[in-house]
Amino acid sequence: MKRTKLKIAIASAAVVAVAATGTAFAMSGPSAGSDSTQPRIGRSTQKTPGVIKADGANVFPHSLDFDAQSKTFFAGSLKHGKVFAVGPDGTVRTHIDDPQLVSAQAVLVDRERDRILVSNVDYGTAGRSKKDKPFHVAGVGSYDxxxxxxxxxxxxxxxxxxxxxxxxxxxxxxxxxxVYAVDELTPTVFRIDRRGRASVLLRNDLLKGTLDIPDFLNDVGMSAVQWVKGNQLIIAMAxxxxxxxxxxxxExxxxxxxxxxxxxxxxxxxxxxxxxxAAVSSGLLSGRPADIQRVEPRDGWKEATVKVTDxxxxxxxSDVTAGPGTTTYALSGGLADLLAGKPNDGFALTPVETG
Structure with missing residues (x-):
């Protein structure tokens, strides 16, 4: 794997995002010279019915999950190493602030055990990052x-x-x-018991990455995982x-x-x-809108059909999650701005069709 070139990647990702949308991801954020790093707490104005514009400045979430009982979305922050609670009206507040978290990527609500699971990563862009040694932090935390x-x-x-x-x-x-966790940069699946004791479930060349993101990361592999009926893991490769x-x-x-x-x-x-x-495919490389796809299994997930639904x-x-009622929301976290070193004023949750 080639060495990460963050400065070049910043320009590359920003160009792709601008090509896709015609503008930067920050809709009405502060100027590029602003040093604001904390989310503003308050109620945001809904400009499009159904779309939640979260008023979390510079949160930059990659993943989120929804807790139906409290009607709250929980979104990780790649910038702060925190997890934020997001109300249906776009109000944002800090929920998890653990000094051990460098960047919070995956977020999963486990209501049955009253916990939130969070993956700990380091792209080299967070306040707690080791800027000269990215991708050397890897973990999972469990939070009340x-x-x-x-x-x-x-x-x-x-x-x-x-x-x-x-x-x-x-x-x-x-x-x-x-808990099962997947590693995007090595072909390793980890298993973690309820007390936080971890082991390697699988190392397999089948899980080696083959996707290159120009001037940023090569050999990108496992991007998402889901436990399904039959006591199986379905792993999405990039x-x-x-x-x-x-x-x-x-095996x-x-x-x-x-x-x-x-x-x-x-x-x-x-x-x-x-x-x-339901799976989302980013338009990071193509510059086109992100696709929402429905994957329908056959024969116990030995086969499946794929169709674009939205x-x-x-x-x-970068993510899809359940929402209130029977809705599904897609997360646009402003990650191009993060890579480009720019601030933004929040992020968007867009209702999408999955049928």
Whole structure:
């Protein structure tokens, strides 16, 4: 894997985003010279019915999840290493502030166990980053859903013991409470028990990355993971393929036979009530609007069909989550501004069709 070139990547990502939208992602944010780093707390104005414009300045979330009981979205911050609670009206407040978190990427609400699971990463762009040594932080933390207090936070680099760079892109949880985490930069799937004890579930060349993001990262691999019926993990690869991993026999991992690949780079997924998966593919490389796709399984996820059900104008849209009622929302977190070193005034949640 080539060494990360952050300064070149900043320009590259910004150009792609501008090409896709015709403007920067910040809709009405402060000038480029502003040094504002904290989200403004308050009620934002809804300009488009159904679209939630979150008033979280410079939060830059990559992932989020929705808690139906409290009617709250929880979004991670790549800039602050925090998790923010987002109300349906766009109000933003800090919920988790753990000094161990450098950047909070994946966020998953586990209501059954009253916890929020968060992946800890380091792109080299956060306030707590080691700017000269990105991608050497990799972990998962468990936090009390109500208070935001840490229960445990595990360092997965100490489990991998391979000296490689790591990026824990996503997490999922099985019905027994076991957490599974996937690494975007190595072909490693981690298993974490309810007490925070971690081990390697699988290392397999099938999970090696093949997607290159010019002048930023090469060999980008696993981007999202979802536990599904049959005690299996469905892993989305950034190149648009899917891999099925039986939890009880991970060595039997196989590619899912798709009628067509998902768009690349595939970013985030959510499990739908009928057992299908909604996935978002970012327009980061193409400059086109992000695609929302429905993946319908056959034969226990050995095969699946893929169809586009919606699009989101913001190219760098990185996740999908449940919302109030039967809605699904896509997250556009302003990540191009983050890579370009620019501030922004918030982020957007857009309702999308998944049927």
């Amino acid at each position: 859903l109500k208070s935001g207090k840490q229960r445990w936070c595990v360092d997965l680099t100490a489990v991998a013991l391979d000296g490689e760079r790591h990026l824990i892109s996503d997490v999922t949880v099985a019905p027994d409470g076991t 190149d648009g393929s899917l891999v099925r991993v039986p939890v009880q026999s991970p 039997d991992a196989q590619k899912v036979k798709l009628d067509k690949p998902l768009g690349a780079p595939t970013a985030g997924m959510r499990l739908l009530k009928d057992g299908s998966i 699009t989101v104008k913001d190219a760098v849209t």
